[in-house]
Amino acid sequence: MARALRAAAGNAVGLFSRLQAPIPTLRASSTSQPLDQVAGSLWNLGRLNHVAIAVPDLEKAAAFYKNILGAQVSEAVPLPEHGVSVVFVNLGNTKMELLHPLGRDSPIAGFLQKNKAGGMHHICIEVDNINAAVTDLKTKKIRSLSEEVKIGAHGKPVIFLHPKDCDGVLVELEQA
DSSP states (O other): HHHHHHHHHHHHHHHHHTTTTOOOOOSSOOOOOOTTTTTTTOOOOOEEEEEEOOOHHHHHHIIIIIHHHHHHHHHOETTTTTTTTEEEEEESSEEEEEEEEEEOOOOHHHHHHHHHTTTTEEEEEEESSSSHHHHHHTTTTTOBSSSEEEETTSSSSSEEEEGTTTTTTEEEEEEE
């Protein structure tokens, strides 16, 4: 039995060290173009701006990230033009937005009806030229949820791409 436990522990250590191994970076083999630049495009994809989480209880969720995980958490910010109240969670290299419905017509209310416990609602990626990105994506038959760019929660132009065209993920593009 002791031998089996030592073997299992050794295997676990080996697995743990493999999990901590650096992830190899991809390199473009036949081009000097950055991997995040769309070929022939007038726009570039930037960094992950935030991950948005729909929550049924905004105070409880904010308290979890602040008191349990130790994150910097904002006060709730009502955004009636978007139908949500938002708490911003600063993670250093990116942010999370905790979203809670504000009114019955909120898109988050519908999401929470289908997902009672809440969950990931969307990701937001920055772009250096949102108008060029929208034009380019339309030519590539990528649908958006609105006809035009709108001002988002951070006061910058945004547009949401249809999840059916983005492998099931609601993607928000935001002007960097």
